[in-house]
Amino acid sequence: MPDPAIFPWFVVITHALTVFFMLMLARSGIEVLASFPKMYWNDGCPPGREWARFSTKMYGADSRRPWVSLDEEEAWNPVIAMPGRKNLGLGRHWHFMTVHFWIATGIVYIAMVFTSGRWHFLIPTEWSVVPDAIEAVGTYLQFELPAKLPGEPYNAVQKLTYFAVVFLLAPLQIITGAAMSPSVLARFPWYGKLFGGKQGARSIHFIGLCAFAGFVVIHTAMVIIHGLPLGFAKIVLGHETADRSLAVAIGTIALAAIVLIHVLLTVFARLRPRTAQHLLGVVVAPFEGVLSRLFTSRQRYTRADISEYHRVNGYPPVDPEYERMAADDFADYRLPVGGRVANPVSLSLAELRELGWATQICNHNCIQGWNSIAEWGGVPLERLVDLVSPDPDVTHVVFYAMDDKGLTEGEGRYGYFYEAVPIFLARHTQSLLALEMNGAPLPIEHGAPVRVRFETQLGYKMVKWIKAVEFVDDVSTIGLGQGGYREDQLYYANAAGI
Incomplete structure (x- = not known):
């Protein structure tokens, strides 16, 4: 002893x-x-049902004034x-x-x-x-x-x-x-x-x-x-x-x-x-x-698990062109896909659907700490990768958004939102170009007409209001060179598995 x-x-x-x-x-x-600064016992985090709150800010699911989770x-x-x-x-x-x-x-x-x-x-x-x-x-x-x-x-x-x-x-x-x-x-x-x-x-x-x-x-x-x-x-x-x-x-x-x-x-x-x-x-x-490379998504939630409320993060684009397309239900929207690929394309929503279709009920995890379960319908991203045939030296896929953060977010930040993800994530199970949410066309606040889903990653990698997709061999010359808008402006990690 x-x-x-x-x-x-x-x-x-x-x-x-x-x-x-x-x-x-x-x-x-x-x-x-x-x-x-709110604590919940159940996934979904419906506003007003937290068991602890360390803030005087109050937002409701039925608030007349639009709000996003960063406002909290x-x-x-x-x-x-x-x-x-x-x-x-x-x-x-x-x-x-x-x-x-x-x-x-x-x-x-x-x-x-x-x-x-x-x-x-x-x-x-x-x-x-x-x-x-x-x-x-x-x-x-x-x-x-x-x-x-x-x-x-x-x-x-x-x-x-x-x-x-x-x-x-x-x-x-x-x-x-x-x-x-x-x-x-x-x-x-x-x-x-x-x-x-x-x-x-x-x-x-x-x-x-x-x-x-x-x-x-x-x-x-x-x-x-x-x-x-x-x-x-x-x-x-x-x-x-x-x-x-x-x-x-x-x-x-x-x-x-x-x-x-x-x-x-x-x-x-x-x-x-x-x-x-x-x-x-x-x-x-x-x-x-x-963690991001080894773990692929195996989520199989049911419709009964879908959250009654799904928070929004990021205000929609405010430029007239986006508002015009939204008013016309994005009838003339086209998604250009290019960069270091053998077959660059520009696809309408109908042409995207022709690539294949999948639905999945998955858990959305925001970097702030909240999460919600929703059903997403769209094109398996791997189908798009196969269509354009990236060059062997491609390392990342870059998704560019239509929202100018200088106009929609402010606080000294500027530039259009974008995120780059490693090419292997594009081939992961349940990586999806989403066009629908909970069985209906994708709502504007959640990224209409197209957003991307990477179910092993945090939400900021899942770009909404996608304007274009580019396959690249280097991200250092894009934006401020950190691999994404949040990484550039708010010093987030480029990998988002934890």
Whole structure:
């Protein structure tokens, strides 16, 4: 049995790293939450039926004034959000980059706990620890300190709490996080159902964040109550008998350094967002790319699953040409498809339908966090790819939209919307050029006359109001060169599988 008075180096180091990473995960998670500050238990997210709302903004399904989901976004302060002020793209970058290192830290910690024998101090092996923990809570409530378990560094309630945090709460955060990935949900629809759907997983994930926050507050208070110098001696220098003054000094400096690094990283992300996007993408992009390549959609929802309300993101085009076509039910609409292809074409809606037809009931996942289930009807994208016969060196398919974001979105952003996706996604199961939604012609607000569906990706890759399609071998010369309008303007990731 390890000496309970000694806290080995791996405990000291992983504890410090966990403090840093958990603060980063919490702040970046709050940035993600700010984009859709409402919590639901059921998929579909009908306005007004959220169980929690962290915003004064109110929008209804029957609102007379048109609204889009980005109108619900909040601009929270960088003190609490990472990096704050409507920076969802960078917030997600920080969150997904950090989770890699947090999980790696946890794996090292667990491995060392078992190889060193310290698991005896964390994992209860007798049911008697439960009544002992209840008795310890009662002792605390009498403003007294309960005794440690015989031969162990913790009392019973501490042991149960640490076990729950390490072996229950942390894994719960990981598995509920995975249940919000569009690629995971598309490939394994049953997985999301374990949590009642994506919104159930999202709500549990948020409650887990609150539980971690509560643990940190109570844990810090207990360290102070038990004696701050003693606590620093154990967790900083690794022994109860270590120099407590030195431990307090080192611990204080370490905490100050963590705060300072957070401040510097926040300032860096806000002043150099493009650099932050690229640097963080070094860690995040390969994982998302592999996820997008390996996972294909296997969704088979029923009509009974279709959501009663489907949010809209993005206002329709406002130029006179689009309005003229819409007034004429897009009778003279044609879709030009070209670029590095052997057979460029320009197709009417009727000619598109002749390529083949498919319907699918799938789960739409917006990057903001909401989702809805709908039936889409249209042309399997693979049919169009086969028709035009792309050159062997084609890497991406670019979808250009008719909406000028300078007119429909503003906020300092400009240019026509577009997105580029890897060519392999165009051949994935359920990749679709949609012309219908829920058995009717595609509504204007949802992308009429044509939008694209990639069911393993987030919604911003599914371009609406498509004007043209181009097959290319390089995306660096299109727009600002990041592979899409949201990537250009809001620093989103080019891969959108999580």
